[in-house]
Amino acid sequence: MSGHSTWPEWVxxxxxxxxxxxxxxxxxxxERIVEHVPEDxxxxxxxxxxxxWTFEHxxxxxxxxxxxxxxxxxxxxEITSKDVIHSFNIHDYVVLLxxxxxxxxxxxxxxxxxxxxxxxxxxxxxxxxxxxxxxxIVEDNGA
Amino acid sequence: xxxxxQKPRPIWQIMFSTHHTDVxxxxxxxxxxxxxxxxxxxxxxxxxLFSPGVQLIADSMTYNRIFTVHGTTLIFLFILxxxxxxxxxxxxxxxxxKDMAYPKLNAVAFWMIPPAGALIWLGFADFxxxxxxxxxxxxxxxxxxxxxxxxxxxxxxxxxxxxxxxxVTIMKCKHPDLPLSKMPLxxxxxLTSSLITLVAVPTFAAALLMLLxxxxxxxxxxxxxxxGDPIAYQHLFWFTFHPEVYILVIPAIGFMYEIFPRFSxxxxxxxxxxxxxxxxxxxxxxxSWAHHxxxxxxxxxxxxxxxxxxxxxxxxxxxxxxxxxxxxWGGRIKFATPIMWAVGGIAxxxxxxxxGVVNSAMPLDFITHDSYWVVGHxxxxxxxTILFGTVGFVYYFFPYVTxxxxxxxxxxxxxxLSFVGTVLVFFTQHxxxxxxxxxxxxxxxxxPEWVQMNIIISIGAFIIGIGMAIFLWNLIWSxxxxxxxxxxxxxxxxxxxxxxxxxKNPSH
Numbered sequence: 001m002s003g004h005s006t007w008p009e010w011v012x013x014x015x016x017x018x019x020x021x022x023x024x025x026x027x028x029x030x031e032r033i034v035e036h037v038p039e040d041x042x043x044x045x046x047x048x049x050x051x052x053w054t055f056e057h058x059x060x061x062x063x064x065x066x067x068x069x070x071x072x073x074x075x076x077x078e079i080t081s082k083d084v085i086h087s088f089n090i091h092d093y094v095v096l097l098x099x100x101x102x103x104x105x106x107x108x109x110x111x112x113x114x115x116x117x118x119x120x121x122x123x124x125x126x127x128x129x130x131x132x133x134x135x136x137i138v139e140d141n142g143a
Numbered sequence: 144x145x146x147x148x149q150k151p152r153p154i155w156q157i158m159f160s161t162h163h164t165d166v167x168x169x170x171x172x173x174x175x176x177x178x179x180x181x182x183x184x185x186x187x188x189x190x191x192l193f194s195p196g197v198q199l200i201a202d203s204m205t206y207n208r209i210f211t212v213h214g215t216t217l218i219f220l221f222i223l224x225x226x227x228x229x230x231x232x233x234x235x236x237x238x239x240x241k242d243m244a245y246p247k248l249n250a251v252a253f254w255m256i257p258p259a260g261a262l263i264w265l266g267f268a269d270f271x272x273x274x275x276x277x278x279x280x281x282x283x284x285x286x287x288x289x290x291x292x293x294x295x296x297x298x299x300x301x302x303x304x305x306x307x308x309x310x311v312t313i314m315k316c317k318h319p320d321l322p323l324s325k326m327p328l329x330x331x332x333x334l335t336s337s338l339i340t341l342v343a344v345p346t347f348a349a350a351l352l353m354l355l356x357x358x359x360x361x362x363x364x365x366x367x368x369x370x371g372d373p374i375a376y377q378h379l380f381w382f383t384f385h386p387e388v389y390i391l392v393i394p395a396i397g398f399m400y401e402i403f404p405r406f407s408x409x410x411x412x413x414x415x416x417x418x419x420x421x422x423x424x425x426x427x428x429x430x431s432w433a434h435h436x437x438x439x440x441x442x443x444x445x446x447x448x449x450x451x452x453x454x455x456x457x458x459x460x461x462x463x464x465x466x467x468x469x470x471x472w473g474g475r476i477k478f479a480t481p482i483m484w485a486v487g488g489i490a491x492x493x494x495x496x497x498x499g500v501v502n503s504a505m506p507l508d509f510i511t512h513d514s515y516w517v518v519g520h521x522x523x524x525x526x527x528t529i530l531f532g533t534v535g536f537v538y539y540f541f542p543y544v545t546x547x548x549x550x551x552x553x554x555x556x557x558x559x560l561s562f563v564g565t566v567l568v569f570f571t572q573h574x575x576x577x578x579x580x581x582x583x584x585x586x587x588x589x590x591p592e593w594v595q596m597n598i599i600i601s602i603g604a605f606i607i608g609i610g611m612a613i614f615l616w617n618l619i620w621s622x623x624x625x626x627x628x629x630x631x632x633x634x635x636x637x638x639x640x641x642x643x644x645x646x647k648n649p650s651h
Contacts (some may be wrong), residue, residue: 002160006413007410008469009413009416009462009465009469012461012465013458013462013465016612017458018176018456020457020458021502023150023454023500024451024454024504026504027450027504027505027506027592028246028447028450028505030505030506031443031447031505031506032247032443034506035443040612042313050282061345062585066614072543083281083282084276084278084281085276085277085278085373086280087512087513088614089350089437089513089579089581091514091578091579092579094509094510096438096513097440097509098439098440099365100373100374100439101277101368101373102367102368102372102373102441103372103374103440105439105440106440111509112152118579119580120579121510121581122513122514122581122582123275123513124207124270124271124275124582124583125278126207126269126282126283127203127204127207127280128203128325129203129584129585130203130584130585130586130587131586131587133588
């Protein structure tokens with residue numbers, strides 16, 4: 001416009017695009033790896049309802065509000081909801097997926113440390129959403 | 144003539160006027176009123192979250208209603224109308240036409256806002272500003288929810304009418320000597336954001352109707368018990384509201400394009416790059432809506448597509464930041480209040496954009512989604528960028544509307560308090576999100592990190608609150624008692640830089 005050179009802007013935009021390409025490619029690659037479910041993963045059925053979590057293990061045992069798993073094993077959650085949309089979240093293990101009525105969403109994880117971890121709901125679901133919490137108990141059976 | 148307070152007129156003359164500056168004034172006053180109301184609600188939320196346990200708000204439902212109305216008010220009743228306010232003042236002048244293309248339609252579009260605001264505030268719904276089914280269909284208490292739906296419906300029609308008016312004014316009433324390529328960037332901002340509105344908003348209008356009939360039990364579009372799919376609503380919603388982000392942010396960027404060259408006393412670095420970036424955002428903004436929905440159980444391919452679409456919008460935003468900085472570079476900058484707000488706005492815009500890249504990267508989204516990170520992220524846009532640009536422009540515009548000068552000292556104090564507060568609140572919220580605190584919760588367990596960060600956030604919010612109280616005082620006191628402004632050059636920039644006053648349209 002005023003006759004000044006525009007190459008700094010082109011360089012700048014080029015650098016931004018290069019950074020974005022790197023972020024995108026890296027994100028694509030990592031997501032591809034973490035979404036690959038191990039074949040021996042045990043299935044745990046997770047059901048959200050206002051305002052508690054219920055869990056059903058492969059052997060049929062059911063738990064409410066607490067989930068017992070073993071350290072080192074892989075687990076695959078099959079998440080659904082009985083009423084409204086919730087979001088199943090174990091923040092310490094980056095497990096996060098919506099519990100949608102009429103739909104089953106799956107995500108897997110493998111606990112690496114024994115101890116107690118928080119389970120919470122991360123999608124607004126009404127009156128007691130703030131306290132729709134549970135506990136993940138990872139037991140170390142020496143495996 | 145628009146100097147309302149110097150030459151008083153009866154209020155009904157302004158209210159029933161169809162002149163573009165009068166409608167602009169109505170928009171401006173309404174939107175600022177809603178800004179203070181919505182901000183006050185935010186302070187209530189921050190008092191409640193100051194520490195675990197009950198502080199101020201007796202039950203969670205009241206808390207849920209407050210954050211819903213806070214969000215709805217500030218997005219639909221502050222940001223959108225404030226953009227329309229300045230558009231009404233400036234677009235006809237910038238395209239050299241005597242008024243908006245359809246003055247009566249313009250007044251109608253404004254007068255739809257107060258009843259919609261009344262519906263939202265009297266109803267006080269609780270289902271968050273995005274009203275996801277199935278909660279909003281089977282569980283949200285009426286009549287609040289239904290009043291919210293009707294309020295939003297009215298606001299949607301209002302913004303469609305306003306956008307038609309802007310597009311027609313710019314495309315059809317522009318002076319023949321003024322080519323589009325030479326049109327000021329703020330007018331370009333209104334053209335592009337209005338085009339986005341016209342494409343995006345009807346989708347949500349349809350979704351609202353479906354939501355209403357679902358609530359009445361007449362249909363089951365989003366209700367799985369009747370064979371519907373709640374995720375469909377989220378697609379319709381975000382198809383409107385991701386582009387809506389650009390509808391909100393583009394006028395604020397346009398304000399900065401007015402402020403920077405004038406207060407740097409130097410032409411814009413590249414007009415063409417600004418136009419290109421606006422146009423790019425208009426198109427690419429439609430390619431990213433489902434990045435809000437990674438956690439609904441989307442397939443890997445869908446997530447990849449929307450991640451790429453989202454990242455594609457970043458270079459255009461980066462072009463704007465570059466343009467602002469290059470405009471200031473080597474200029475004789477006068478750091479009056481308006482440019483301080485604009486500079487603060489760029490810093491926060493950049494931070495918000497960098498955080499957005501993190502959200503859009505698939506694996507990282509599962510750490511940040513629906514946590515306080517997201518709250519911090521979008522507030523850096525809506526507050527840090529849009530409100531900063533808008534408030535800076537309110538200061539810039541103040542002499543034009545009132546014929547008086549605001550208090551420069553109070554304006555700068557307001558800026559410093561707001562900038563410090565915004566950084567304290569929203570940067571801390573990012574970190575709090577990484578520590579796993581979900582958004583929209585009334586109470587939280589006493590995890591030490593959460594408690595500490597919530598205290599910092601609340602203190603930051605109170606600092607912003609003090610700044611806004613000073614702003615309110617400055618607006619009221621200065622418009623009545625401020626010293627008369629030199630209308631040709633109220634900021635002492637050297638004569639030829641104060642645009643709005645140089646061209647004005649006669650009343651009719």
